[in-house]
Amino acid sequence: MEGLKKTPLFNSYEKYGGKIIDFAGWALPVQYEGIIAEHEAVRTTAGLFDVSHMGEVEIIGEDAFKFVQNLVTNDISILEDDQILYTLICYQDGGVVDDLIVYRFNENHFFLVINAGNIEKDFEWMLKNKDGFDVDITNISSSIAQLAIQGPKAQAILQKLTNTDLGDIKFFFCKRGILIGGIKCLVSRTGYTGEDGFEIYTDVESVIDLWDRILDVGKEDGLKPVGLGARDTLRFEVNLPLYGNELSESITPLEAGLGFFVKLNKENFIGKDALVKQKKEGLKRKIVGFEMKEKAIPRHGYDVFAEDNKIGAVTTGYLSPSIKKNIGLALIDSKYSELGTTIFIKVRNKLIEAEVVDKRFYKKNYNK
Structure with missing residues (x-):
C-alpha cells in the first residue's frame, strides 16, 4: 500500500477484517466479511461505510450562489438553507467533470461533496471558472472525515448515540452541530445504496472513535462494516451512476439518463449550449x-x-x-x-x- 492515500481509519480496517485494494489512488477496503454478506446487511439491517476519501470543497462569499449556479447543471435556486441537491459539473462540450452533492448552508456558503478520484481536477476546474465571482473556494478534504450508515435500521442504530431526533432530518436535508456519541458532526440524509441512511461528517481526529462507537452500538442489530465491493453492487442495483463507469468526460449527463438533473431552462451553466444542442439533435x-x-x-x-x-x-x-x-x-x-x-x-x-x-x-x- 506504499504511495497510496489513506483515510484516518486505515489502521482500523485490519481490526474488522478489511481486505485492502488500490481505489483511485486510495488504500481502501473492498470487503470485510464478504461482499454478499455486506450487501445483504445493508438491504436488511444496516451497514457502515468509511467514505472519508470523498472530497469536500467550501464555497464562501457574496457571489457563492451565483458561482455554484453557473458551475452545476441542476438549479440550486430551489434550495432552502441546509437542503441538499444532486447535480453534475460539465465541460463546455457537455462531458462530465464530476457528479456531486451540493449542500446550501446559506446564500453565501455552500459545501460541495465530490468524488475521491476527481478532487484535484474538480478543484482546479472551480478555480479556473471563478473569474468575475466574489468567492473564496477552499479544498477542505484533508480536514473532513465522512462515514455513511445505510439500511432499514440505520436511524434506530444512530439514534442510540444522539439526543437529536434524527426523524427531523428530511430526505436530502442536513443538520449541523449534532452530537453523535459526544462528537460534533454534520449529519445528512441522502444515500448511495437505495436504502434509508445518513452521512456523518466530522473532524479527522474524532472519526476513529466515532466509527468504533457506531459499530459497537449497532452490533446487536446486525450492523456490519461495508467495503467498496458492496457499495458498488448496492448503488448499481438502484441505477445510481459511478463516475468512470456511467459518467466520464466523454459521456454526457443526457446520455447517462440523468436529464432530470440538467436544467436546460436555467439562465446559464457551463456546458449548457452543448447539451441543448445534443438534446435538440437527439441522442x-x-x-x-x-x-x-x-x-x-x-x-x-x-x-x-x-x-x-x-x-x-x-x-x-x-x-x-x-x-x-x-x-x-x-x-x-x-x-x-x-x-x-x-x-x-x-x-x-x-x-x-x-x-x-x-x-x-x-x-x-x-x-x-
Whole structure:
C-alpha cells in the first residue's frame, strides 16, 4: 500500500477484517466479511461505510450562489438553507467533470461533496471558472472525515448515540452541530445504496472513535462494516451512476439518463449550449439496463454487439445479490435502446444473448 492515500481509519480496517485494494489512488477496503454478506446487511439491517476519501470543497462569499449556479447543471435556486441537491459539473462540450452533492448552508456558503478520484481536477476546474465571482473556494478534504450508515435500521442504530431526533432530518436535508456519541458532526440524509441512511461528517481526529462507537452500538442489530465491493453492487442495483463507469468526460449527463438533473431552462451553466444542442439533435448513445439470458456475468468494459456490429460497451455488470440475476448497464447505440431489444455481450470471446430491460433493477427504499 506504499504511495497510496489513506483515510484516518486505515489502521482500523485490519481490526474488522478489511481486505485492502488500490481505489483511485486510495488504500481502501473492498470487503470485510464478504461482499454478499455486506450487501445483504445493508438491504436488511444496516451497514457502515468509511467514505472519508470523498472530497469536500467550501464555497464562501457574496457571489457563492451565483458561482455554484453557473458551475452545476441542476438549479440550486430551489434550495432552502441546509437542503441538499444532486447535480453534475460539465465541460463546455457537455462531458462530465464530476457528479456531486451540493449542500446550501446559506446564500453565501455552500459545501460541495465530490468524488475521491476527481478532487484535484474538480478543484482546479472551480478555480479556473471563478473569474468575475466574489468567492473564496477552499479544498477542505484533508480536514473532513465522512462515514455513511445505510439500511432499514440505520436511524434506530444512530439514534442510540444522539439526543437529536434524527426523524427531523428530511430526505436530502442536513443538520449541523449534532452530537453523535459526544462528537460534533454534520449529519445528512441522502444515500448511495437505495436504502434509508445518513452521512456523518466530522473532524479527522474524532472519526476513529466515532466509527468504533457506531459499530459497537449497532452490533446487536446486525450492523456490519461495508467495503467498496458492496457499495458498488448496492448503488448499481438502484441505477445510481459511478463516475468512470456511467459518467466520464466523454459521456454526457443526457446520455447517462440523468436529464432530470440538467436544467436546460436555467439562465446559464457551463456546458449548457452543448447539451441543448445534443438534446435538440437527439441522442446517438444511451445508457441502458440489460439482463443476461445465460449464466455468464457481464463486466465493465465488455463489448456489446447487435446485428454483428459492435454497438457499445458494458459500464457495470454483476450477478445481483438482491434479485439473483446477471444484469448490467451499458452505453450503446440509441437505435438498440428500446426495452425488449436483443443484444449480445462478448464474454471471453463468446457472444452471449441479453435483453434490454428497465435500469431500475431494485426498488429504492428511501425514507422520504
